[in-house]
Amino acid sequence: MTGVxxxxxxxxxxxxxxxxxxxxxxxxxxxxxxxxxWRHTGGxxxxxxxxxxxxxxxxxxxxxxQLHCEFQSPFDQCGLMVRVDERNWLKAGIELDxxxxxxxxxxxxxxxxxxxxxxxxxxxxxxxxxxxx
Numbered sequence: 001m002t003g004v005x006x007x008x009x010x011x012x013x014x015x016x017x018x019x020x021x022x023x024x025x026x027x028x029x030x031x032x033x034x035x036x037x038w039r040h041t042g043g044x045x046x047x048x049x050x051x052x053x054x055x056x057x058x059x060x061x062x063x064x065x066q067l068h069c070e071f072q073s074p075f076d077q078c079g080l081m082v083r084v085d086e087r088n089w090l091k092a093g094i095e096l097d098x099x100x101x102x103x104x105x106x107x108x109x110x111x112x113x114x115x116x117x118x119x120x121x122x123x124x125x126x127x128x129x130x131x132x133x
Contacts, residue, residue: 009055013083016051027053033073037081037091039111046111048086062128069121071096077103080127094123 006025019029031051039046069078079093087109095103095115102123103115 007053010053011055013052013054014049019053029053031076036075037089037107038105039087039107039109041111041113052081052083054081054083060128060130062126064124064126066124067094067122069094069096069100074098079103080125082127082129090127092125092127094118094121 007021007027012019014032014035016029016031019027021027029051032049035049035051036047037050037052038044038048063080065080067078069076071077074096077091077093077095079091081089081091083089087107089107090105092104093102095101097103097115100118100121101115102118102125103113105111105113
């Protein structure tokens with residue numbers, strides 16, 4: 001599904017400063033400064049104040065996303081999030097850390113971050129859940 005209707009049922013976790021969905025269904029938003037999703041790790045206190053546009057789902061799912069990101073500050077990021085609650089979630093996408101990185105954070109009470117340098121700000125990737133995964 002494309003267009004504005006593709007976002008029916010979605011709601012914000014921590015509303016951004018500004019957001020819009022254009023006629024093609026492309027979402028754009030401006031985040032609050034110094035906001036993120038992160039749990040306790042390496043002595044760093046967690047945060048649960050990032051902006052996320054989420055929809056509930058149960059059972060198996062598959063989501064494919066095309067990203068084009070425009071970043072302003074180090075560690076700005078954009079991507080997909082699968083969230084059970086503030087202590088159990090996964091986020092994957094592009095992050096600015098001196099250049100573009102594909103970044104994944106898996107959280108089960110504590111966050112574990114992995115990243116891979118990439119050569120573009122435009123990516124397409126898929127996250128899916130099957131069975132007990």
